[in-house]
Amino acid sequence: MTQAPATDLTIAVEVNxxxxxxxxxxxxxxxxxxxxxxxxTGTHIGCDTGNCxxxxxxxxxxxxxxxxxxxxxxDGAKITTVEGLAPDGELTPLQRSFSxxxxxxxxxxxxxxLMSASALLSxxxxxxxxxxxxxxxxxxxxCTGYMNIVKAVMSAGGAK
Amino acid sequence: xxxSAVTTESQQTTLQKGxxxxxxxxxxxxxxxxxxxxxxxxxxxxxxxxxxxxxSPYAHAKIVSIDVSAALALDGVYGTxxxxxxxxQTDPFFEMSVAPGNQIxxxxxxxxxxxxxxxxxxxxxxxxxxxxxxxxxxxEVEYEPLPVLxxxxxxxxxxxxxxxxxxxNVVWSGVFDWGDWExxxxxxxxxVTIKKLHFHRFSSTPLECSGALVEYDKGTIEWTIHCNxxxxxxxxxxxxxxxxxxxxxxxxxxxDIGGGFGNKICLHPQFVVLCLMARKLGRPVQWTxxxxxxxxxxxxxxxxxxxxxxxxxxxxxxxTGFNVRAIDDCGxxxxxxxxxxxxxxxxxxxxxxxxxxxxxxxxxxxxxxxVSPNRxxxxxxxxxxxERIIDIVAAELGFDPVEMRKRNYVKEFPYETxxxxxxxxxxxxxxxxxxxxxxxYDGVEARREDAKARGKLLGVGIGSTLDSGTNNFGQxxxxxxxxxxxxxxxxxxxxxxxxxxxxxxLGTVPQGQGHETTAAQVMADxxxxxxxxxxxxxxxxTWFNTHAGFSGTYASQFAVTGLGAVKGAAEMLRDExxxxxxxxLQAPEEAIxxxxxxxxxxxxxxxxxxxxxxxxxxxxxxxxxxxPDFNPTLNHRYVxxxxxxxxxxxxxxxxxxxxYATQIHACVVEVDPETGHVEIVxxxxxxxxxxxxxxxxxxxxxxxxxxxxxxxxxxxxFVYDEDGTLLTPNFYDYHVPHALDVPSLKTGSIESASxxxxxxxxxxxxxxxGGIHCICSAIQxxxxxAGRPIVYDSCNPYHRVWEMLRDPESTRANxxxxxx
Numbered sequence: 001m002t003q004a005p006a007t008d009l010t011i012a013v014e015v016n017x018x019x020x021x022x023x024x025x026x027x028x029x030x031x032x033x034x035x036x037x038x039x040x041t042g043t044h045i046g047c048d049t050g051n052c053x054x055x056x057x058x059x060x061x062x063x064x065x066x067x068x069x070x071x072x073x074x075d076g077a078k079i080t081t082v083e084g085l086a087p088d089g090e091l092t093p094l095q096r097s098f099s100x101x102x103x104x105x106x107x108x109x110x111x112x113x114l115m116s117a118s119a120l121l122s123x124x125x126x127x128x129x130x131x132x133x134x135x136x137x138x139x140x141x142x143c144t145g146y147m148n149i150v151k152a153v154m155s156a157g158g159a160k
Numbered sequence: 161x162x163x164s165a166v167t168t169e170s171q172q173t174t175l176q177k178g179x180x181x182x183x184x185x186x187x188x189x190x191x192x193x194x195x196x197x198x199x200x201x202x203x204x205x206x207x208x209x210x211x212x213x214x215x216s217p218y219a220h221a222k223i224v225s226i227d228v229s230a231a232l233a234l235d236g237v238y239g240t241x242x243x244x245x246x247x248x249q250t251d252p253f254f255e256m257s258v259a260p261g262n263q264i265x266x267x268x269x270x271x272x273x274x275x276x277x278x279x280x281x282x283x284x285x286x287x288x289x290x291x292x293x294x295x296x297x298x299x300e301v302e303y304e305p306l307p308v309l310x311x312x313x314x315x316x317x318x319x320x321x322x323x324x325x326x327x328x329n330v331v332w333s334g335v336f337d338w339g340d341w342e343x344x345x346x347x348x349x350x351x352v353t354i355k356k357l358h359f360h361r362f363s364s365t366p367l368e369c370s371g372a373l374v375e376y377d378k379g380t381i382e383w384t385i386h387c388n389x390x391x392x393x394x395x396x397x398x399x400x401x402x403x404x405x406x407x408x409x410x411x412x413x414x415x416d417i418g419g420g421f422g423n424k425i426c427l428h429p430q431f432v433v434l435c436l437m438a439r440k441l442g443r444p445v446q447w448t449x450x451x452x453x454x455x456x457x458x459x460x461x462x463x464x465x466x467x468x469x470x471x472x473x474x475x476x477x478x479x480t481g482f483n484v485r486a487i488d489d490c491g492x493x494x495x496x497x498x499x500x501x502x503x504x505x506x507x508x509x510x511x512x513x514x515x516x517x518x519x520x521x522x523x524x525x526x527x528x529x530x531v532s533p534n535r536x537x538x539x540x541x542x543x544x545x546x547e548r549i550i551d552i553v554a555a556e557l558g559f560d561p562v563e564m565r566k567r568n569y570v571k572e573f574p575y576e577t578x579x580x581x582x583x584x585x586x587x588x589x590x591x592x593x594x595x596x597x598x599x600x601y602d603g604v605e606a607r608r609e610d611a612k613a614r615g616k617l618l619g620v621g622i623g624s625t626l627d628s629g630t631n632n633f634g635q636x637x638x639x640x641x642x643x644x645x646x647x648x649x650x651x652x653x654x655x656x657x658x659x660x661x662x663x664x665x666l667g668t669v670p671q672g673q674g675h676e677t678t679a680a681q682v683m684a685d686x687x688x689x690x691x692x693x694x695x696x697x698x699x700x701x702t703w704f705n706t707h708a709g710f711s712g713t714y715a716s717q718f719a720v721t722g723l724g725a726v727k728g729a730a731e732m733l734r735d736e737x738x739x740x741x742x743x744x745l746q747a748p749e750e751a752i753x754x755x756x757x758x759x760x761x762x763x764x765x766x767x768x769x770x771x772x773x774x775x776x777x778x779x780x781x782x783x784x785x786x787x788p789d790f791n792p793t794l795n796h797r798y799v800x801x802x803x804x805x806x807x808x809x810x811x812x813x814x815x816x817x818x819x820y821a822t823q824i825h826a827c828v829v830e831v832d833p834e835t836g837h838v839e840i841v842x843x844x845x846x847x848x849x850x851x852x853x854x855x856x857x858x859x860x861x862x863x864x865x866x867x868x869x870x871x872x873x874x875x876x877x878f879v880y881d882e883d884g885t886l887l888t889p890n891f892y893d894y895h896v897p898h899a900l901d902v903p904s905l906k907t908g909s910i911e912s913a914s915x916x917x918x919x920x921x922x923x924x925x926x927x928x929x930g931g932i933h934c935i936c937s938a939i940q941x942x943x944x945x946a947g948r949p950i951v952y953d954s955c956n957p958y959h960r961v962w963e964m965l966r967d968p969e970s971t972r973a974n975x976x977x978x979x980x
Contacts, residue, residue, distance in 0.1 A: 027290065028290075032289070036289075040195070041195070041199070041201075041202035042194065042195015042196065043195065044199070044201075044368070045201070045448075046367040046369070046451065047890060047891045048450050048452050049451065049890050049891055051890070051891035052367060052891055082193075082194065082195035083194065083195045083196075085194070086194055089194075091190070091193065091194070095194070099185055099186065099190070102183075102856045102859075102860050105672035105674070105860055106366075106368070106416070106417060106418045106419045106671055107191075107192030107193075107197050107418070107672065108416075108418025108419060108672075109367050109418075132899070133900050134899075134900065136899040137898045137900050140891065140896055140898060142364060142365065142366055142367045142864070142868075143367075143419055143672050144860060144864055145863035145866055145867030145897075145902050145905060146867070146897075147863045147902070147904070147905050148863065150899065
C-alpha cells in the first residue's frame with residue numbers, strides 16, 4: 001500500500017531564465033512540475049520507463065529526461081525547456097531546419113528531439129551522421145523513421 | 161449548396177498548377193517546434209479530477225468482490241465507479257458480427273469477470289494524478305482465476321470459452337471462394353503446400369498515449385469530450401447507445417494528436433467511463449493512459465495464423481490460385497472486429513493476377529489485449545501471406561523471385577480482381593525496377609561474395625504491397641448482411657469572412673499527416689490566394705458541423721475523401737465569389753478571375769479589382785444593395801462521397817475500396833551466422849500514390865511506415881506467457897526502432913494518377929507492411945546457404961534467425977511440393 005506524500009519541499013529553480021520558488025511534493029517528478037505546476041506543456045510524456053525521451057530538457061546545459069528526476073533534485077539548477085529555445089518567437093536555426101526538412105509529423109517527440117539535438121550541437125557544432133544518431137538514440141519517434149530528423153540536425157550544424 | 165455529391169471523372173476540374181504538388185512549408189510546424197501544440201494532456205479545467213483505472217493482473221478470472229471504501233476514505237478522492245454501476249447505467253456496446261459472435265457483451269468496465277491482463281475493473285477519480293494512482297491501489301479486488309487461453313488455433317476447440325453468452329470463442333467464420341480453386345489445383349503443374357505461417361502481434365504504439373478530458377453539462381445533458389480519438393464519428397456510434405443518449409449529446413473535440421496509426425479508434429470503453437464519472441461527480445474528468453496500459457490493454461494489431469496454404473503453379477511460373485485457412489486472433493473483445501475478417505479482401509490477390517482464390521477465414525477470441533486497426537490493418541497480414549507465397553514458391557521451384565513477380569504482377573489497369581475490386585492505376589514492375597536499382601541489385605552477387613568473405617550471409621528481399629484506401633463500408637455486409645453501413649463520406653467547410661479571412665474546417669482528425677497544409681494548398685489553388693492566407697482549423701470539433709458519419713482519419717483516405725471535400729467546398733465558395741464580383745464590377749462571370757487574394761476583371765483596368773476583404777465585407781456586413789434574389793453566403797459545406805455501388809453479399813464480391821497505392825520495397829541484409837543478428841545494409845521504398853499533393857509529406861509517410869515495418873520485422877512483438885501475462889508491456893521490453901536501428905532509406909516514386917479521385921491522388925499513409933515482407937524475404941534469401949530454411953513468422957529477432965540457422969529442417973518440414 002502506498003502512503004500519501006508525507007513531505008513537501010520548497011525549491012528554487014531557474015526555468016527558461018526565470019527564477020521559480022515553489023513548494024512541491026517531494027515525490028513530484030520534474031516533468032510533472034514543468035507541465036502541471038508551471039504550465040510548460042511543451043515538454044511531453046510518452047512512456048513510464050525513461051525510454052522515449054519526449055520529456056527531454058536541459059539541466060545546467062546538459063540534456064536529461066525530466067521523467068527520471070525528482071523536482072527536488074532540480075533545486076538550484078537552471079532548466080531550459082523547448083519553450084526556452086525561442087522565447088521571443090524567432091525560431092532557432094535548428095527549429096527552422098526541422099520544419100524545412102520535414103523532421104516532424106505529429107510533433108509529439110519534437111520538443112525532446114530538439115532539446116537532445118541542441119545539446120549535441122552546443123558541444124559538437126558539426127556532427128557526423130553517426131554522432132547525430134547516437135545523440136538521438138534516447139529519443140523515440142514513431143512517425144518519421146528518423147531520416148529527416150538526422151538530416152535536419154546535420155543541416156543545422158552545417159555538416160556536409 | 162449541395163449537401164452531398166458524387167464526384168465523377170467527368171466532373172473533375174482541371175486545376176492550374178499552383179501549390180498542389182509543391183512541398184510548401186507545413187503550417188503546423190511553427191507551433192509544434194516551439195512546444196505550442198495543444199495535445200489532450202495539455203488541457204486543464206477548473207476543478208478537474210484525474211481518473212485512474214484499476215486493472216486486472218489476471219488474464220482470465222471471475223471477479224468475486226470489489227471494495228472501494230479505503231480509496232473513498234482518502235482525502236482528495238472524488239469518487240469511484242465499478243463494473244456493477246456500469247452494468248446498470250449503460251448497455252453493452254454494439255457488436256457487428258452475426259450470431260453467436262454478436263452475443264458477446266462488452267461493457268466499459270469488466271462485469272463479472274476479466275478476460276485479459278490489464279482489463280479495467282474499476283476507476284477512481286481524485287484531485288491529482290498521484291492521488292488517483294494511490295487511491296487505485298487501495299481498491300481491493302478479489303479474483304478467482306480461470307484457465308487461460310492464449311493461442312488462436314487452440315481457441316477453436318472451445319475447451320476454455322471467454323464469453324459464456326456466445327458459448328464459443330469464434331467471433332466470425334466464413335468461406336470466400338472466387339474463381340475455381342479446385343480446377344486450378346487439378347490443372348496445376350506444381351502444387352506447393354505450406355503447413356503454417358504466422359503473422360505476429362505488434363502495434364504502432366503512437367508516442368502520445370490515448371486520453372480525454374470530459375465535461376458534462378447538467379443543464380443541456382451533453383458531454384464534451386476533448387480527446388485524441390481518430391474516428392470520432394464511429395466512436396459516437398458506439399458510445400451514444402451505450403450511454404442511452406443521442407449522437408447530438410456527444411461533442412468530440414480534438415487538437416494536436418501525437419500519432420494514431422489506427423490505435424486511437426477503439427477508445428469508446430474508456431471514454432464511456434469518463435462520461436459516467438463526469439456525470440456522477442459533476443466535474444471535469446481527465447484521463448491520460450499510461451504507456452504500460454497502452455501496451456497491455458488497448459490496441460494490438462491483429463495476429464493471424466495461416467494454415468494449409470496450397471498454391472497452384474504452372475510450369476512457366478504463372479500462379480493460378482491459392483487456398484488457405486486463416487485464423488485471426490482478435491484478443492478478448494472484438495470491438496472494431498470482425499471488420500478485419502473482410503478488410504483483407506480489398507487486396508485478395510495482392511499485386512498478382514491470381515484468378516482462383518479460396519480463403520476459409522475464422523476469427524477467435526483469446527485472453528489477450530483486444531485488437532484495434534493498426535497501420536496496414538488486415539491487408540498487411542494478407543499481403544505478407546502473398547509475398548511469403550511468392551518467395552517460398554520461387555525458392556522451392558527454382559524461379560527467380562524478381563522474374564516470378566514480374567510475370568505475375570497485374571499489368572493492365574483498371575484491373576478487376578476475382579472478388580470484384582478494381583485496382584485503379586499503377587505500374588508495379590516499374591516501381592520494382594526503381595527499387596532494385598536503388599539497392600544496386602545488379603551488383604548484389606559480388607556483394608554476396610564479399611559478405612561471405614567476412615563471414616556474413618547476405619540476402620536480398622522484395623516486398624510488393626498495396627495500400628488500399630477509401631474504404632467502402634459496404635464490405636461489412638459481406639460479414640453481416642443486416643449491418644446498415646455502406647459507402648463512405650467526408651465533409652469540409654470553406655468560408656470567406658468579413659475582413660477577407662479564408663477559413664477551412666475539416667471533418668478529418670489529423671495526427672501528424674499535415675492536413676492543415678495540404679487542405680490549404682487545395683483551397684489556395686482553387687480560390688486564388690496564398691497558402692499562408694488560408695486558416696485551416698486545427699483538429700475536429702463536432703460543433704463545427706463539418707463532419708459526416710464516417711469522419712475521421714484512417715484507412716488511407718485523406719487525399720481522396722478529406723481533400724475531395726475541401727475541393728468541393730472551395731469550388732462552391734469560388735463560384736459564389738465570382739458571381740459576387742461579377743455583380744459588383746458589372747462584368748460577366750466569365751470575365752472574373754480570382755488570384756493573389758483579389759477578384760479581377762481579366763485584362764481589365766487595375767482598379768477593377770476587389771480584394772477578398774471587400775467580398776467578405778459585402779456579404780457579411782454591408783449587403784443592403786444586393787438584390788433580393790441574390791443571396792450569397794460565402795460559407796459552404798461539402799460532403800464528398802465516393803461511388804461504389806452495392807456489394808453482392810451472396811458471392812461476397814464488390815468494390816471494397818476506391819484506390820490502390822503501391823509500395824515496392826527492396827532491401828539487402830547481412831546475417832551474422834554466429835548470433836542470428838540481422839543488419840539492414842541497403843533499403844529502398846518506391847511509392848506510387850497517384851498525384852502527390854505534397855511530395856515531402858508523402859515521402860515522410862513512406863519513411864514512417866518503413867520504420868514501423870522494420871521494427872515489426874525484427875524487434876516488436878507482444879509476447880505472452882502461458883498465464884496470459886504480457887512480457888513486453890512497455891518501451892523497456894518492447895523495442896521500437898530508435899535512430900541507430902533505422903538504416904538510411906532510399907526512396908523513389910512514380911505517379912500513376914488515379915482516374916477515380918477528385919485530384920488524381922490516392923491515400924497512402926499505411927505502406928501495407930512492405931518492409932515486413934521485404935525483410936522476411938531477404939532473411940530467407942540470406943539463409944539459403946545454411947540449409948534453405950523457410951521464414952515462417954513475420955517477426956524474426958536474432959534468436960529466431962539463430963534457431964532457423966541451427967535447425968533449418970524443422971522449417972523445411974513445413975513445405976511440400978507436388979509436381980506432375
